Amino acid sequence: MFKGKLGIIDLSKNKITIKQTPDSLKKLFYGGRGLNSYYLYKMIKPGIDSLSPENVLIFGTGFLTGTLAPNSSRFNVSAKSPETEILGDSNCGGYFAAELRYSGFERLIIKGKAKKPCYLYVTDNKIEIKDSKYYWGMDTTDVQQFLKKDLGPVEVACCGLAGENLVRFACVRTGVKNAAGRCGLGAVMGSKNLKAIAVRGTQGIQIKYPEEMLETVEQLKEYIMNSKITSILGSVGTPLLYEVSNAIGAIRTKNSQLNAWSDSLNAEEIEKLVDKMIGCSSCIVHCRHRNKLGGEGPEYTAVGLLGANLGIEDPADVIELNNICNELGLDISSSGTILAWAFELYEKGIIDKKITEEKLCFGDFELAKRLLYKISRREGFGNILAESTKNVKRFGEKSKNYLTAIKGLPQSDPHDCRYIKAFALGIATSSRGADHLRSRPTLEIFLRLPQEVKERIYGKGIPNDPTSYIGKEKTVYFSDNIFALIDSLGICKFICHGFNSPHFVDYTWMKKLIYSASGWTVKEKELESVGKRVIDIERMFNNREGISRKDDTLPKRYFDDPMPLKISKGHCIDRKEFDKLLTRYYNLRGWTNDGQVKKERVKKLEALA
Amino acid sequence: MKYLYVYPEKCTGCRECSLACSLSKFGECNPKKAAITIVRDEFNRYEFPIVCFQCEDPICLKFCHQNAYQIKDGIVIRDKDKCIGCRLCATLCPYNAVTTFDDEIVKCDLCDGDPKCVKYCSTGAIQYLDETEELEKRRKDMAERFLEIFKK
Ligand code: SF4
Numbered sequence: 001m002f003k004g005k006l007g008i009i010d011l012s013k014n015k016i017t018i019k020q021t022p023d024s025l026k027k028l029f030y031g032g033r034g035l036n037s038y039y040l041y042k043m044i045k046p047g048i049d050s051l052s053p054e055n056v057l058i059f060g061t062g063f064l065t066g067t068l069a070p071n072s073s074r075f076n077v078s079a080k081s082p083e084t085e086i087l088g089d090s091n092c093g094g095y096f097a098a099e100l101r102y103s104g105f106e107r108l109i110i111k112g113k114a115k116k117p118c119y120l121y122v123t124d125n126k127i128e129i130k131d132s133k134y135y136w137g138m139d140t141t142d143v144q145q146f147l148k149k150d151l152g153p154v155e156v157a158c159c160g161l162a163g164e165n166l167v168r169f170a171c172v173r174t175g176v177k178n179a180a181g182r183c184g185l186g187a188v189m190g191s192k193n194l195k196a197i198a199v200r201g202t203q204g205i206q207i208k209y210p211e212e213m214l215e216t217v218e219q220l221k222e223y224i225m226n227s228k229i230t231s232i233l234g235s236v237g238t239p240l241l242y243e244v245s246n247a248i249g250a251i252r253t254k255n256s257q258l259n260a261w262s263d264s265l266n267a268e269e270i271e272k273l274v275d276k277m278i279g280c281s282s283c284i285v286h287c288r289h290r291n292k293l294g295g296e297g298p299e300y301t302a303v304g305l306l307g308a309n310l311g312i313e314d315p316a317d318v319i320e321l322n323n324i325c326n327e328l329g330l331d332i333s334s335s336g337t338i339l340a341w342a343f344e345l346y347e348k349g350i351i352d353k354k355i356t357e358e359k360l361c362f363g364d365f366e367l368a369k370r371l372l373y374k375i376s377r378r379e380g381f382g383n384i385l386a387e388s389t390k391n392v393k394r395f396g397e398k399s400k401n402y403l404t405a406i407k408g409l410p411q412s413d414p415h416d417c418r419y420i421k422a423f424a425l426g427i428a429t430s431s432r433g434a435d436h437l438r439s440r441p442t443l444e445i446f447l448r449l450p451q452e453v454k455e456r457i458y459g460k461g462i463p464n465d466p467t468s469y470i471g472k473e474k475t476v477y478f479s480d481n482i483f484a485l486i487d488s489l490g491i492c493k494f495i496c497h498g499f500n501s502p503h504f505v506d507y508t509w510m511k512k513l514i515y516s517a518s519g520w521t522v523k524e525k526e527l528e529s530v531g532k533r534v535i536d537i538e539r540m541f542n543n544r545e546g547i548s549r550k551d552d553t554l555p556k557r558y559f560d561d562p563m564p565l566k567i568s569k570g571h572c573i574d575r576k577e578f579d580k581l582l583t584r585y586y587n588l589r590g591w592t593n594d595g596q597v598k599k600e601r602v603k604k605l606e607a608l609a
Numbered sequence: 610m611k612y613l614y615v616y617p618e619k620c621t622g623c624r625e626c627s628l629a630c631s632l633s634k635f636g637e638c639n640p641k642k643a644a645i646t647i648v649r650d651e652f653n654r655y656e657f658p659i660v661c662f663q664c665e666d667p668i669c670l671k672f673c674h675q676n677a678y679q680i681k682d683g684i685v686i687r688d689k690d691k692c693i694g695c696r697l698c699a700t701l702c703p704y705n706a707v708t709t710f711d712d713e714i715v716k717c718d719l720c721d722g723d724p725k726c727v728k729y730c731s732t733g734a735i736q737y738l739d740e741t742e743e744l745e746k747r748r749k750d751m752a753e754r755f756l757e758i759f760k761k
């Protein structure tokens with residue numbers, strides 16, 4: 001079957017229901033992030049506590065996940081976020097999602113809370129709730145290894161100690177390092193007493209037009225492989241992006257007190273510690289580095305946030321911190337941001353030993369390591385840090401001035417967004433808080449890209465100047481829309497048009513892939529409206545939780561402190577210009593001046609079923 | 610004569626090869642229903658493409674009691690009509706190169722000289738090359754290496 005099933009698991013009632021998502025809904029949201037967001041809006045009552053049984057946790061594969069379509073390995077984990085109390089959603093690669101499709105399921109919706117630790121065992125068309133007493137308390141590698149030993153060749157998504165202990169930035173992990181990292185969804189697993197989901201499937205995904213798919217993928221593969229970017233990402237991976245940002249002086253350093261850091265973390269240095277480049281299911285880019293220190297990574301976010309942002313220079317130290325986060329099941333982006341925040345607050349005397357228990361300072365690898373362990377076990381000061389940005393209440397209003405977060409979510413991008421204005425607008429408006437993977441128009445970094453190339457993608461009237469506010473609502477709007485669709489199709493953003501390259505998978509390629517897989521004929525325009533719909537329904541979820549214009553803002557430092565180093569020197573965000581840019585963005589989206597989805601649109605989307 | 614040669618050090622584990630194989634042979638995407646199998650374990654850090662080695666003295670052929678196997682132009686071919694589906698070949702092949710799936714037996718036939726696995730591999734981890742002495746040695750080395758991995 002091309003179409004998979006929808007499994008609804010009520011852990012409180014110990015009840016499993018198997019259904020199917022109607023085609024009519026799929027044509028509106030496709031799958032992955034899109035359908036997850038639709039179900040979250042429908043199923044979660046406003047104002048609930050994210051760590052209560054009322055929260056709903058969804059594992060949803062993309063429309064094309066598990067097929068021959070390049071890089072179609074992905075799934076989204078979604079729930080109300082314990083870190084932000086708004087929409088929580090995180091996209092993840094690896095082999096779990098494809099395996100879930102091969103078991104006949106495309107989405108699992110998990111409600112309630114199990115009486116005692118459990119895990120789900122999914123096999124062909126079947127879901128069982130099993131006792132996980134034995135696995136509770138295990139690190140993320142151990143639990144996966146033991147489940148494989150006990151059940152045979154399964155793919156597993158799990159939470160670590162951090163998730164069990166309800167750390168608000170605990171991740172969901174699969175494989176050696178793939179993580180649905182953001183928004184604390186591992187803590188939602190923990191709150192439901194759910195340690196893991198183990199899947200093993202033997203069924204194929206029936207393709208409507210096999211010949212067409214073989215042909216389309218052959219052409220697309222050639223197109224993608226011919227790009228320079230592909231071969232660079234395939235040989236050094238994302239650390240390349242560290243260098244690109246560092247060169248212009250836009251790497252968050254020591255909690256953004258500085259904006260540039262050491263060349264010792266450049267891709268070529270990291271490369272020395274790489275054993276082999278590997279890929280996710282169906283991946284033709286293979287950006288994952290198996291490192292020589294027993295794990296995988298580091299990715300760009302780890303290099304920036306566990307390196308520069310903590311004042312750490314040695315790539316081996318960064319890799320070790322990265323591996324520790326993975327084992328404990330901590331989100332790397334939040335970990336690096338929260339630690340750096342605490343370090344600066346200590347330096348400034350805003351917090352002291354009374355709560356930190358010891359001296360905090362940048363550049364202290366052993367300290368960082370110790371704190372990660374303490375956070376995951378909620379020991380001492382770790383128990384406080386585990387509350388993430390909610391600590392503004394405890395540390396005092398002044399502490400907020402040094403926090404690099406938006407809507408309660410620490411910024412994931414190690415890129416300091418004071419220089420490139422489109423990046424600033426993107427993280428201010430992203431539906432899950434300060435995150436770059438919702439809309440980052442990376443092309444803005446490539447300063448030498450001809451204007452016509454950008455205009456062809458984003459529309460007319462965009463000056464080739466990353467520091468200009470003009471037209472930047474269009475670059476964010478375009479990226480936000482197309483990324484929402486690629487997340488719904490289950491394809492990796494790395495081959496999405498406009499993310500790292502002006503080429504790659506655009507609406508026309510998506511149309512062809514969708515047609516060959518399902519036989520549906522759709523127009524590019526319709527596909528564009530899918531992304532818009534996803535973003536509107538996510539905004540509706542957030543509006544319902546009280547989000548409005550006041551929340552679409554930036555860390556104070558981005559407005560008030562000019563950047564100190566390199567070509568970014570002197571740059572910061574102008575409040576008035578930013579405000580005008582935000583208004584233009586709302587206009588494009590058709591939202592009200594207060595950032596609300598308009599009533600008529602809400603009615604229309606609520607009527608969908 | 611052209612054969613498939615594998616380069617595990619280049620294999621990323623992505624399975625595009627198996628997916629292309631199952632898609633072209635069965636119209637579905639299913640890495641477990643393909644003539645090429647990727648044995649991978651990211652925790653134990655290996656990726657290894659398993660293809661039929663088209664043995665000179667093939668065990669599958671030797672033990673098939675229905676004489677379903679024959680060597681045609683150096684390729685070991687299974688005649689579907691003679692085969693009664695007993696799966697002895699799959700059990701006996703030392704390289705696990707015969708895949709069985711429900712009622713199907715999947716055995717590599719080199720796609721009439723245009724192997725799909727090679728076409729969809731993005732790293733050159735499987736190549737279809739004219740045999741040379743050096744490559745032959747490699748083919749045998751790989752067979753041995755596989756047996757080693759499998760023993761673990
Ligand atoms: S199926 Fe196995 S025994 Fe038969 S030719 Fe291929 S590798 Fe040799």
Ligand code: SF4
Nearest residue numbers: 620621623624626730
């Ligand atoms: S397509 Fe190539 S890289 Fe991918 S699993 Fe197959 S042999 Fe390995």
